[in-house]
Amino acid sequence: MIETEVLVLGAGPAGVSCALECLDNKLDVLVLEKERQPGGQLNQIPSAIRNLATGSYDDGASLAGSMTEAARSVLAERLLTDCAVSSVDLKNKTVESNRGQISYRAFLIATGYRVRRLGIDCPDYICEHVLYRSGIYKDLLKKKSVVVVGGGDSALLTALDLEAICSSVYLIHRSSTFRARPDLVQAVEEHPRIAVHKNSSIRSFRGEAALTGVLISKDGEEFEIPCSKVVVKIGYAPNTELFAGQINMDERDHIVCDRLGATSIAGVFCAGDIVSGGVDRIAWAMGSGTASAFGIRKYLGHKF
Ligand SMILES: Cc1cc2nc3c(=O)[nH]c(=O)nc-3n(C[C@H](O)[C@H](O)[C@H](O)COP(=O)(O)OP(=O)(O)OC[C@H]3O[C@@H](n4cnc5c(N)ncnc54)[C@H](O)[C@@H]3O)c2cc1C
Structure with a gap:
């Protein structure tokens, strides 16, 4: 010893x-x-x-x-x-x-x-498309439909940053208000190309051989968002x-x-x-x- x-x-x-x-x-x-x-x-x-x-x-x-x-x-x-x-x-x-x-x-x-991880079980061929950092993976995200998860500075900055290079950006946040700086909240909420879903969370991932979408639960209802990458920024x-x-x-x-x-x-x-x-x-x-x-x-x- x-x-x-x-x-x-x-x-x-x-x-x-x-x-x-x-x-x-x-x-x-x-x-x-x-x-x-x-x-x-x-x-x-x-x-x-x-x-x-x-x-x-x-x-x-x-x-x-x-x-x-x-x-x-x-x-x-x-x-x-x-x-x-x-x-x-x-x-x-x-x-x-x-x-x-x-x-x-x-x-x-x-x-x-x-x-902090998302805590949703998924097979490797799906998990590899769930990212916890976006900067170093920017090339992978170009022209893709991307779901960003989170409500703090980091999530909103990521959504704003990716909007310039991705085909579409969705921001999913479980609460009705964002924790992020007011200027970022305003920029995201007024942005014509970022689809914001509050009171929402990912229930499961979709895709047979790779990620093709996420199932979202919002105010008691469920719907699917098509995407090929998820970027998680939940602190x-x-x-x-x-x-x-x-x-x-x-x-x-x-x-x-x-x-x-x-x-x-x-x-x-x-x-x-x-x-x-x-x-x-x-x-x-x-x-x-x-x-x-x-x-x-x-x-x-x-x-x-
Ligand atoms: C993206 C990002 C940007 C940031 N920007 C800034 C900034 O601009 N300015 C600023 O002031 N702060 C910033 N921070 C915060 C700052 O980095 C942290 O507050 C600081 O590093 C905390 O230091 P720490 O020693 O408490 O913990 P850590 O830096 O987390 O170090 C803890 C260490 O413990 C080790 N460890 C944990 N468990 C075990 C185990 N079981 N066995 C052996 N080793 C273990 C870990 O591997 C790690 O090396 C930033 C943080 C992040 C993530």
Whole structure:
């Protein structure tokens, strides 16, 4: 069994910031990351990042690149990538990973968000036409009839963006109002070539060998929309299932903690997107990760 003083789960901005602060304070720290590279969601940001006081970045990959460099050079063998944790026992202070069991004295949960899936079963030949990103698949979407699902900024921006290249664009939203910015709502609702269906949801997919349409349920009625691609933009979900039933969470499955990240379990801390009452921003992730290292030092009996 591997033993460490501090175990950090997730090498996004929150986990890496906590680990670097811990190491600066001479704590024995180990970071586990299931992906091949650190950076978390930064690796999925296609557009410029302009809200950081350290400067702007052309895209998330360039910021993830400099974070990876810092993490790999400073943490070195204390950063284990390709290392997925499959179960956690907060009471006994152990985790099960694909590198075996690991025990810790203090634990930071920094597992971030993942893209929320539609949750409709479909065979592979249909699923391959249900996309969760549109930017990188733009060539595939050209001249196609496309259904966009969602009601936030991302869904409306996608509908507006695709309208220029697709033969037709339908926007399906389960509620009667959009969550998106008012300017985007106005642009979509007034757009002559975007068909908006509120109070609507996809019940099933149609097609024998490939996607040919979706069955929509709207106000108790059902009808079919012909399409060859669906782009789903229904937000993000916190990666907190591993801790369900073991720790206090809010109604949105975010972990409740104090300002230094201490949770309802002694020695267990959290930071970043998964913090209840936090904000899903890089600066918050970094700041709360750093703050949690102070919480961890305090818990381990180190003086400030
Ligand atoms: C498209 C997009 C655009 C964005 N644009 C901006 C922006 O312009 N400005 C801004 O401030 N913020 C932006 N954000 C938000 C920002 O990226 C996040 O708030 C930030 O990355 C959160 O950091 P985190 O460390 O909490 O989580 P994450 O970045 O999600 O990192 C969590 C890490 O934990 C790992 N992990 C999860 N579960 C396990 C497990 N069981 N075992 C091992 N590892 C695991 C994941 O692989 C991941 O690497 C954007 C996000 C997206 C998706």
